[in-house]
Amino acid sequence: MNSKARKIIHIIVDVLVILVLVFSAITMILALTSRASGGIPNIFGKSPIGVQTNSMHGDKPDSFDAGSLIICDRVDNANVDSFKEGDVITFMQDLNGDGAPETVTHRIYKINEDGSYLTKGDNNDTYDQNPNNGVVFPNKNYYDVLAVYHGTKIPFVGSFINLLQDRWGFFFIILLPMILFFIYQAVRVIINAMAYSKEKGIEQAKQAVDNAELTEEQKQRAIAEYLAQQGKATETAEAAETAEAEEQ
Numbered sequence: 001m002n003s004k005a006r007k008i009i010h011i012i013v014d015v016l017v018i019l020v021l022v023f024s025a026i027t028m029i030l031a032l033t034s035r036a037s038g039g040i041p042n043i044f045g046k047s048p049i050g051v052q053t054n055s056m057h058g059d060k061p062d063s064f065d066a067g068s069l070i071i072c073d074r075v076d077n078a079n080v081d082s083f084k085e086g087d088v089i090t091f092m093q094d095l096n097g098d099g100a101p102e103t104v105t106h107r108i109y110k111i112n113e114d115g116s117y118l119t120k121g122d123n124n125d126t127y128d129q130n131p132n133n134g135v136v137f138p139n140k141n142y143y144d145v146l147a148v149y150h151g152t153k154i155p156f157v158g159s160f161i162n163l164l165q166d167r168w169g170f171f172f173i174i175l176l177p178m179i180l181f182f183i184y185q186a187v188r189v190i191i192n193a194m195a196y197s198k199e200k201g202i203e204q205a206k207q208a209v210d211n212a213e214l215t216e217e218q219k220q221r222a223i224a225e226y227l228a229q230q231g232k233a234t235e236t237a238e239a240a241e242t243a244e245a246e247e248q
Helices: 003-036 157-165 167-211 216-247
Strands: 046-050 069-074 088-093 102-111 117-120 147-154
Touching: 003 167, 088 117
Parallel strands: none
Antiparallel strands: 046 069, 069 147, 088 102, 088 147, 102 117
16 A cells, blocks of 8 residues: 555544544533433533424424424523413423433423413324323423424434434444544554664664675665565564464
């Protein structure tokens, strides 16, 4: 492989590493801010949320599909007058009754007399308060709302974000490439060190030959013999290492 091809490979690897590090940083930020802000990310007042279902699929301007990344506005200091019918709000709901609330972004379809909200996904046939897996969800109130969605979405990106937040997805997309990169860099360092040592030896051999009173033909022969001896020494060392490994 010539030097130009090696340079191209090195550039490609470096770009891939930068991308992995960027995605790692994004994932870390999303995870840390989610824990610190009620279960959803909070980045300068914005909450990027990966959509996992088609419950809000529809033809309305603020509808969205599974796999999208929606950008919601965080809600602080909300009151009873903060939201109206038609608003798309984000809240936490124990969907399976197992004590593990999940993020839900649905529309307010009705505000009850007591100020609570009747919510539903645009693509769902029933309201969120209907029984699901034996669990009856309570009406939502203004203090349950974590964020509001105003229509900003990025198609397909949400699936990738959700995959990064999964343990195995994070391992295969982030950790494994980084491990392979560090191995690749270690091999590069070893190869460069060996190449430097060889070049240094050739330079020393040339200097020794140049300082000697020899003909040009004798100088070339001396350098060739030196390189041959170096090659044999390397082969002997490698054979010794292999034999030692087999004995162990």
